[in-house]
Amino acid sequence: MDGWPGVVIMIALGVGFAAVMIGLSVLLGPKNPTPEKLAPYECGMPAVGDARERHSVKFYLVAMIFLLFDIEIAFLYPWAVALRDLGWPGFVQVVTFFLILAVGYVYVWRKGVLDWGPVARATRAAARREAA
Amino acid sequence: MDSIDLRLLVQLGVIGLTFFMLINASALLVLAERKFMGFMQQRYGPYLVGPHGVLQPLADILKLLFKEELRPKGADKWLFTLAPILSVTAAFAAFATVPWGAETTLFGLLDEPIKLGVADVNVGVLVVFAITSMGVYGIVLAGWSSNSKYSLMGGLRASAQMISYELSYATALAAVIMLAGSLSLREVVDAQQGTWLGFLSRWYLFVQPVGFIIYIIAGVAETNRAPFDFPEAEQELVAGYNTEYSSVRFALFPQAEYINMVTMSGVATSLYLGGWHGLLPFYTPLDPLIEANGLGWLVFLAKVGGILFTYIWVRWTVPRYRYDQLMQFGWKWLFPASVINLIVTAALMLYVLNA
Numbered sequence: 001m002d003g004w005p006g007v008v009i010m011i012a013l014g015v016g017f018a019a020v021m022i023g024l025s026v027l028l029g030p031k032n033p034t035p036e037k038l039a040p041y042e043c044g045m046p047a048v049g050d051a052r053e054r055h056s057v058k059f060y061l062v063a064m065i066f067l068l069f070d071i072e073i074a075f076l077y078p079w080a081v082a083l084r085d086l087g088w089p090g091f092v093q094v095v096t097f098f099l100i101l102a103v104g105y106v107y108v109w110r111k112g113v114l115d116w117g118p119v120a121r122a123t124r125a126a127a128r129r130e131a132a
Numbered sequence: 133m134d135s136i137d138l139r140l141l142v143q144l145g146v147i148g149l150t151f152f153m154l155i156n157a158s159a160l161l162v163l164a165e166r167k168f169m170g171f172m173q174q175r176y177g178p179y180l181v182g183p184h185g186v187l188q189p190l191a192d193i194l195k196l197l198f199k200e201e202l203r204p205k206g207a208d209k210w211l212f213t214l215a216p217i218l219s220v221t222a223a224f225a226a227f228a229t230v231p232w233g234a235e236t237t238l239f240g241l242l243d244e245p246i247k248l249g250v251a252d253v254n255v256g257v258l259v260v261f262a263i264t265s266m267g268v269y270g271i272v273l274a275g276w277s278s279n280s281k282y283s284l285m286g287g288l289r290a291s292a293q294m295i296s297y298e299l300s301y302a303t304a305l306a307a308v309i310m311l312a313g314s315l316s317l318r319e320v321v322d323a324q325q326g327t328w329l330g331f332l333s334r335w336y337l338f339v340q341p342v343g344f345i346i347y348i349i350a351g352v353a354e355t356n357r358a359p360f361d362f363p364e365a366e367q368e369l370v371a372g373y374n375t376e377y378s379s380v381r382f383a384l385f386p387q388a389e390y391i392n393m394v395t396m397s398g399v400a401t402s403l404y405l406g407g408w409h410g411l412l413p414f415y416t417p418l419d420p421l422i423e424a425n426g427l428g429w430l431v432f433l434a435k436v437g438g439i440l441f442t443y444i445w446v447r448w449t450v451p452r453y454r455y456d457q458l459m460q461f462g463w464k465w466l467f468p469a470s471v472i473n474l475i476v477t478a479a480l481m482l483y484v485l486n487a
Contacts, residue, residue, distance in 0.1 A: 006228055007253070007259065010227070011221060011224070037202055039204065039205065040280035040376060043370070066295040077257075077258065077315065088486070094475075098471065
């Protein structure tokens with residue numbers, strides 16, 4: 001099919017399918033909840049505290065640098081389509097754009113945002129102490 | 133009935149067929165995976181339900197339908213149900229712009245040929261990219277709304293992993309877009325018709341081998357498959373983001389995952405393996421025969437099946453990585469590699485065009 005109606009129909013079919021399946025299981029399934037069944041699973045032990053606690057800042061950092069680089073890729077797509085028309089001048093502009101981004105990338109790398117786990121951080125800290 | 137009504141009817145039929153086949157594909161893939169797994173581990177796999185166990189997925193879904201729906205105390209009532217719906221809807225919708233066959237008149241039934249595929253939009257690649265990103269929401273919401281520590285950890289891991297690999301995946305795609313000069317998947321496929329030097333199929337795989345490898349690796353990570361299945365790594369997180377799910381709401385997550393695998397393979401086939409053009413990497417006398425008889429969709433299915441088999445094969449061959457290795461590999465190797473691949477492609481293309 002030409003154009004967007006197909007995408008809309010597909011989304012509607014997907015929602016419909018999921019809703020019907022969940023509705024069917026609500027109708028057909030038994031219902032006898034007990035406090036033990038409704039407790040969050042923690043390997044059979046009584047749950048300790050709430051799950052929504054603070055967690056590693058790493059995940060936020062990844063989300064932020066993802067945003068930056070994802071926008072960069074959004075800029076790349078029009079350039080990729082129009083490469084033939086833009087020619088070498090367009091190429092030079094995009095490479096300049098990339099070089100500016102590469103500065104940020106190197107900064108993020110040197111700051112250790114891309115390092116995960118205690119081992120990598122410990123070795124970096126040791127290297128810094130040695131240099132100082 | 134005049135021809136416009138018939139045409140609309142056929143198009144709706146094609147959409148319905150695609151949808152039905154996606155549901156079937158997820159069921160068949162579960163069976164195929166378990167069968168291949170059994171074969172690779174020297175055991176039978178499912179063999180009791182139906183001949184050679186082919187009815188096993190049907191039995192599974194029927195069993196899950198009759199199971200109790202549990203929602204843990206403290207879980208968010210609406211988001212907990214919304215998450216699987218969102219996941220599975222994004223999976224279905226992402227396939228919408230993937231064309232699966234050449235234009236056909238259905239053996240002379242229609243006056244004008246119709247395009248086999250749900251929707252033919254001129255920004256098909258962007259739509260696939262946008263909708264697969266929506267799948268992250270389903271998983272993150274599932275993890276967060278469950279109010280369980282394992283779920284939250286799995287959801288967080290999934291989001292970080294999926295957005296990290298999305299970068300490399302999108303950059304690898306941009307190189308193919310550049311070669312074809314179009315964002316429409318159908319036009320990219322048609323740009324790969326014919327042969328080079330008379331014997332090599334014009335697949336973009338041969339001009340973008342690095343891009344293809346990056347795409348496949350990132351695709352495995354995007355669909356949360358082994359060796360990158362950290363969101364549901366059972367030794368670390370019980371079942372990850374779907375720990376607290378039961379019954380059909382649980383079944384919808386694996387289903388979304390398997391449909392996403394089909395979409396990934398479909399996009400890889402369209403962008404790198406020539407879609408419905410060229411059955412094998414080299415010219416065969418079958419190729420003109422297939423094109424003339426409008427059987428391209430069989431070629432497409434065969435290629436998608438081949439990639440799906442590779443997915444399963446990789447899962448039972450490579451052990452799981454560690455999460456820090458995954459993130460470092462994605463950010464420090466795959467992403468720079470895909471950017472360099474893109475720039476080198478652009479420079480070579482301009483050089484060849486202006487020479």
